[in-house]
Amino acid sequence: MSVKALEMRRSASPLHDRPHARRLDQVDPYLLIATLLLIGYGLVMTYAVTVESRTLTGDPMQFVIRGAIWALIGVAVMAIVAMFDYAWLGTFAPLVYLFMLGLLAIVLVIGTSSLGAQRSVNFGGLSFQFSEVAKVLMIVVLAKFFADRTDKMGSPLTILGGLVFLGPAVYLVYRQPDLGTSLVFVAIFFGMAFMAGARLWQLVGLVAMVGAALPVIWNVLKPYQQARLTAFIDPYADPQGAGWNIIQSLIAVGSGGPTGKGLTAGTQSPLGYLPIAESDFVFAGLAEDLGFMGAVILFALYILLLMAALRVAFRARDPFGMLLGGGIAAMLVFQILVNVGMAISLMPVTGIPLPFISHGGSSLVSICFALGVLQSVAIRRPGPQIG
């Protein structure tokens, strides 16, 4: 049996695929190394942040252990997902989509409020942020949708069709309300449409339409969201109010200097100047403790991860795999840009977690799931003899 035939058979019928141990050498090492190092970095920051935090009380090591358990779960999920052929996801894409909408609807119905937003669901003493999982599921759905239409990417109908799938999810997340995460959905959409080969003028046109609709969007925004945006433009207009977080975050980052104050030696978080220092503003704490060096090391790991993801996507056996990679890369880079940008006043304040670094099992496991899918794509890429 020729390799070509094998491949055609597989793509035609994923149900016949079997994970084989011999394929483990196809695991993308860069992606894996970057993932594990970032998980480790995250655990270190979990320790530092809980030592410094005023809001998280208790033994910091307990938080680290909890983080480590989540990391183990994440790695396990990643490994298991990588074993399966990602084509299964495509097969069940309609169910995945309904499942995703169901998750987001549940949050709205029985979610617990925190800081004025219903974002998490408590289950068995654990709190889950379903929107974190939903982001990854949205990537799957859009990847399947665009992959099935690689020959029709030039059609505006394809883009509109994607938007039809995207719309309900964005709306449900926005209703939580979680403007930041709904923007991640939008970013995922644009990134994937771009990678899928959508016409640039269509994408630009969409952006222009969004731009034209800005006044309307502005009016739809809640006052606190408007305040965050104006504070982003000029934090010193209301230094005790909306600008407070931004200014204090800048102080934390800047005071870290080239090499930082030392792990757990930051002052902004322990004294309560950095709000939500374990999640939204985790980067400010990191930059204060570890300085420019620590941030650059983190960036290097991210770049390694993202480039590896792109390479996996580039070498994927089919459009679905490629788009999964492109979507995951788009999601991660957007989250990093917004979270870090927020800490250094390049972006408005939104509650988007920093991948691997922010506290939260949901975020970590969701990302691990996504990276597991990506490894599955890597494992099942055509061998070098094909390329």
Next chain:
Amino acid sequence: MRSASRDFVRPNRFIAMAIAIVLVFTGLTVRLWDLQVVSGGHYRDLAEQNRVLRLPVEAERGTIVDRNGKVLARNLPGFAVTVIPFDVPRAEQADLAERLAPLVARDPKDVASAIDVQRARNPYEPVKVSLRPVARDIALLLSERAELFPGVRVEAESIRSYSDAVLYSPLLGYVGPVTEDEYAALRDQGYLQTDLTGRTGLEYQYEQYLRGQYGWREIERDAAQREIKQLAYSPPSTGNSVVLTIDDRLQKLIESELKKGVDQDLFTQAVGIAMNPQNGEILAMYSNPGYDNNWFINGITPQQMAQLNGDDRHPLVNKAIGDIYPPGSTFKLVTGLSALSEGIANRNTIVNVTSNVLTVDGYKFYDWRAHGTLDFVNGFAHSSDIYFYTLGGGNPNTGRAGVGPDAIFKYGSDLGFGSKTGIDLPGEASGIMPSPAWKLNTFDEPWTIGNTYHESIGQGFVAVTPLQLLNAYSIVANGGTFYQPHLLKQVVGPQGNVVFTQQPTVVRKVGITQENLTLLREAARRVVTIGHAYMPNAKLPIAGKTGTAEFGSSAGKDSAGRNKLGFHNWFVSFLPKADNTDPTADIAMVIFTFDSSRSLCENCFNPAVGMTQRILEAYKLGTP
């Protein structure tokens, strides 16, 4: 097939994506470089400012005590109300100001603007919104109902407290908040925006000694301004105590006599000053009406302020130094001294006062009786107006020459009239020592002989402060030395160490011969023994001179409901150690009663004489 199957990969889009990723991280890195490497120091300072707060630690103001250590001004524990603007949500600020204002006796607008100003300056640092210390019950209310008063803190603060407030207010004055303008000049001296400073009186005069130096403590604080721990502490240093030359016992003896007179409507206002002629120490200084200076400490109410401002006796003015009056016959000292010194008169100079009226150029100048033949001592003792008209202006009817207004001006000025004595109190008046040149300057009119006559008996243009008059008699009593009157005796540090001792300050030696000074002292003694100020059962060899000035309205009532009379009585005296003419007096005193009852004056009974006798006898010999 193989190539077709890879069509879905668009390398350009991958390159674009990769470039976008690199650009994102480049942008973030550049921004971080700017924040952390370029501006790291700046942000480190800001983080330190966040973390570390330097709080002033209040220093006690020094006490003010009399010469024997009796405390006149002290500090009592009280409370200050402060607000941390950061902890006041903007939406609630107006409500908070509304609730807080009555408790700190201020206008809600002022409270709100104080918070706003501090919010702009440094919202994490507390701003004091109470101008005056608040009472314990208000402090308790604020602490117990903290939910109604977000961001409000209560801190210990001492309150200035004056014992015998009304008695000593003309001397001590009071402390009050620095004004915005003053603060600009005072901030470099360590004053705070909400600081108190001496506003008038000795509190103002000796601010530099009384004021303590703030200490400070550095605390680490969190974003909610809670103190985490104290990092450093520098203790405050208490201000120095000021020891006055005042003798509280004498002050109270004067008060008991003068206040009784005002209370009984014998007169509406009164001044009493006692001084040691040998060194210028002021032993007592009393001005009635006074005011309660504790009102100003506790935050004077509009009613209280209206009461003080509405009293046309001007309770806020220390009349001992701050207002001027005609000296009346007490000024015959100057006329006599001028005539003696210029050779116009000596102890044997005779004037025949055969009539109680001297007519010159058709103008009549009256004496209070036809005295008959008078020499200098008798003329002074019986306070003959015609005798001193003659010494001062001569008698054109007989061709007799007087000493003239220029000489009176010269000797009057030498004795300190017409200029400030330089006492260590704010608000001293200069008085008027007239001369022909002065009149020409002021009124553009030539001097007349009538002016000389009036001046010779202390009427007309001449106007003096009670202290100037006392000072002039003290110069005579001590043998010719003008000592600067002063209230400061010593400055004592918090540990009891003497920081400064006030030495007697000689303003000048007055050019009078000892012979003439002796004659004047003898004449003054004769005023009491045979003359105008007879003292029954006198136990002390008091010498002095009466004066009755008539000026102002003698109709209607003043704002305090007392009869206005326009008669004002002086008695200025000194007490030699023995009944002789030696310059040994260690106490001189002036008593001045304003708007004296007509019944007292119709018999020419001068109430100041009897009061002087009672005060000095009680002071020197003990209260019977």
